[in-house]
């Protein structure tokens with residue numbers, strides 16, 4: 259009967275109005291079964307060990323490819339078309355438009371991988387209902403989640419909470435997004451009468467190492483606007499990210515001499531040069547001594563092979579001016595070491611891999627629609643600057659800058675990480691509503 263009413267409304271009302279009326283009714287669904295879908299999906303996906311690692315390969319680990327294939331299968335089962343997994347483990351899929359009129363194509367992007375260096379093998383998710391007292395993650399370890407180490411729980415009484423079991427992270431960053439997108443695909447499949455434009459779904463490998471999304475062919479994807487499902491806290495709307503730059507300093511010395519006679523020989527210590535270089539970088543501009551929108555310099559590796567030492571690292575800054583200052587700091591430290599070591603052979607300093615601050619490229623209309631969608635679902639949007647760089651910022655290089663939407667994970671990455679299933683459900687309503695708003699957007703007004 260409801261379907262018949264919807265169809266009749268579709269015949270009688272102008273399309274934009276009809277769309278909003280349908281959506282109002284249909285996103286007021288029974289929450290329990292939808293929450294179960296979200297929780298079941300997340301708890302299934304986190305069992306794939308998809309930790310990424312810095313390497314020359316994409317995907318950097320085989321677990322990511324396994325999850326990619328599992329998602330592709332599930333997408334097909336839920337009516338998605340053009341489902342592809344490429345050699346990099348990038349999954350792309352389409353939910354075709356069912357509108358009579360053209361509407362913008364909107365892409366939603368999430369990632370497959372979990373944080374490098376954080377235990378992610380044999381993740382055993384646990385579902386709890388938060389009643390206000392501590393959630394026991396691991397009794398033997400005395401590990402509990404409470405309003406001190408998880409202050410967001412103060413607003414989560416009665417919510418379903420998923421944690422790991424004490425020895426691993428949960429891995430919900432990326433995978434909560436995947437659970438939301440697959441539940442959205444199923445929702446469209448189960449409600450074919452719900453009007454929507456073309457929706458593209460992207461699941462990228464190696465987001466943490468910044469190497470996966472670069473392989474996405476955005477021309478083939480054909481999206482007009484995009485969002486990443488990559489933020490945690492409910493209501494977050496990431497509209498700004500650090501700009502990022504890499505650097506590599508090479509010090510070539512000569513340690514292949516009789517060190518007992520080093521004073522009288524052309525001895526040059528490349529390890530000492532690298533160490534001095536690291537020491538000369540300002541301590542007030544390190545990750546652990548900065549916060550909020552203050553940029554930093556981070557040395558990620560010092561590798562020596564014989565007479566050759568390479569120091570690699572990253573610079574992060576919100577403004578071009580600060581990035582320039584940090585670049586000068588690195589150059590100054592390098593020049594000092596060079597001038598103090600006349601016996602050194604070769605010195606080089608190179609910068610590369612620039613990611614721009616997302617804010618510089620983001621279409622204001624994408625943000626307005628996201629805020630409108632959240633408010634329509636009684637969520638207060640909170641514009642957020644991310645102290646990292648995101649796939650959304652990397653997509654900006656390809657002309658598809660994507661703001662980040664919240665997916666309901668917290669304390670990532672740590673053994674205290676958790677996902678709030680009620681926040682995930684709110685995120686699902688946000689993306690459904692967002693799709694509805696875009697479906698009513700005249701293409702000429704883009």
Ligand SMILES: [Zn+2]
Nearest residue numbers: 431432465488
């Ligand atoms: Zn992420």
